[in-house]
Amino acid sequence: MTENNKLRPRKELEEALRRINDSFDFKDAHLELSSDERTGSLVTFLKEHFYPDEVLGKSLGAELDEEVAALFTEVFRENLSVLLISDITGEIIAARSMCLARKGEKADWSKSKNRNWIIIMNFLGHKYDEMDVFKRYNADIVVAFVALATHKDHRAQGIASKVMKATLLFCKELGLSPVCIKGEGTSNYSQKIYEKFGFETIHTLLYDDYKIEGEIVFKNTGENKSTKCFVKQL
Numbered sequence: 283m284t285e286n287n288k289l290r291p292r293k294e295l296e297e298a299l300r301r302i303n304d305s306f307d308f309k310d311a312h313l314e315l316s317s318d319e320r321t322g323s324l325v326t327f328l329k330e331h332f333y334p335d336e337v338l339g340k341s342l343g344a345e346l347d348e349e350v351a352a353l354f355t356e357v358f359r360e361n362l363s364v365l366l367i368s369d370i371t372g373e374i375i376a377a378r379s380m381c382l383a384r385k386g387e388k389a390d391w392s393k394s395k396n397r398n399w400i401i402i403m404n405f406l407g408h409k410y411d412e413m414d415v416f417k418r419y420n421a422d423i424v425v426a427f428v429a430l431a432t433h434k435d436h437r438a439q440g441i442a443s444k445v446m447k448a449t450l451l452f453c454k455e456l457g458l459s460p461v462c463i464k465g466e467g468t469s470n471y472s473q474k475i476y477e478k479f480g481f482e483t484i485h486t487l488l489y490d491d492y493k494i495e496g497e498i499v500f501k502n503t504g505e506n507k508s509t510k511c512f513v514k515q516l
Contacts, residue, residue, distance in 0.1 A: 289360075289382075290457035298455035299364065302448050308366060308441075311375050313448055316363035320374075324363060325351050327374045332431035337468045338405065338509070341500045344398035357381050357389070357428070362456070364449045366441065376441050378449040379428040383464065385416040401499060405492055406466055406509065409485050415513055418484075419462040425453055427465030430475065446475055454516050461516040468509045481512035 289295070296315050303313040316324055329346040333339050339346075346354075358381055366376040388410070391403040415424055432442050453461055465481070467473035477483075487509040489500040 288457055290455065295455065299452055302451045306444060306448055308444070310369045311366050312369060314365045314367045316358065316361045316365055318361065320365065321355055321358055321361070323374060324358065324365065324377060324379065325354050327377060328379065328429050328431055331433050332429045337503050337506045338402045338500060339398070341503055342398040342401060344396070344402060347396055349394060350396055350399050353394070364445060364452055366445055374433065375436050376432040376445045378430050378445050380449070381426050381428065383424050383426040385422045405487065405499065409487065409511070413485050413511060415462065415464045418513065419460055419515055421460055421462050423458055424462040424464050425456070425458070427463060430472065442475065443478065446479060450479060450516065463514045463516070465512050466509050467512060469506045473510050476510070476512040481514045483510045484513050485511040487511070
């Protein structure tokens with residue numbers, strides 16, 4: 283890691299997020315940086331409030347089992363996700379989960395026993411080298427957005443957009459230079475959020491075009507016809 287790509291100390295990041303939180307008006311809730319203590323709750327939150335509705339997993343009937351949960355715990359080890367926490371219950375209301383992706387490193391899902399997750403990850407990554415975000419921005423490290431989720435009881439209130447906006451402000455405080463972000467939108471809804479915040483589409487992965495042994499893999503996706511791969515430099 284080069285000096286200009288060194289994360290700021292944890293205390294500085296927490297203080298930066300507190301300042302950002304103070305600039306928003308979250309009713310009975312506050313932004314909090316994920317932590318070792320919160321990681322288990324974050325993974326459980328995504329399991330209950332994101333992945334049951336996620337297009338690819340829903341199409342295959344994929345389950346976020348203990349093995350996959352452990353892999354996500356490792357993915358989130360740097361504790362950079364932005365959480366919206368209820369002031370009343372102390373529980374997660376929303377989360378913009380994210381991690382760092384480093385040039386030359388790729389997650390290895392091949393040893394997973396969860397075949398559906400291997401299929402999903404292979405699909406999301408099969409154009410990875412071709413897109414080469416690191417070369418595009420001459421960066422060794424990029425921020426990887428994973429999932430943007432809102433608790434089922436708190437949806438349709440504009441919370442996801444506010445958390446997304448706050449997270450983009452937070453990314454500027456990480457200490458990275460340049461600050462580049464990548465992410466995938468597997469549904470029309472998630473794609474609209476990326477587009478709302480000025481992300482650029484660098485690749486569109488059509489579901490009908492992705493086949494294994496001649497058979498379309500992702501069926502019954504409804505109005506959602508593709509995954510879009512997005513990037514943004516702050």
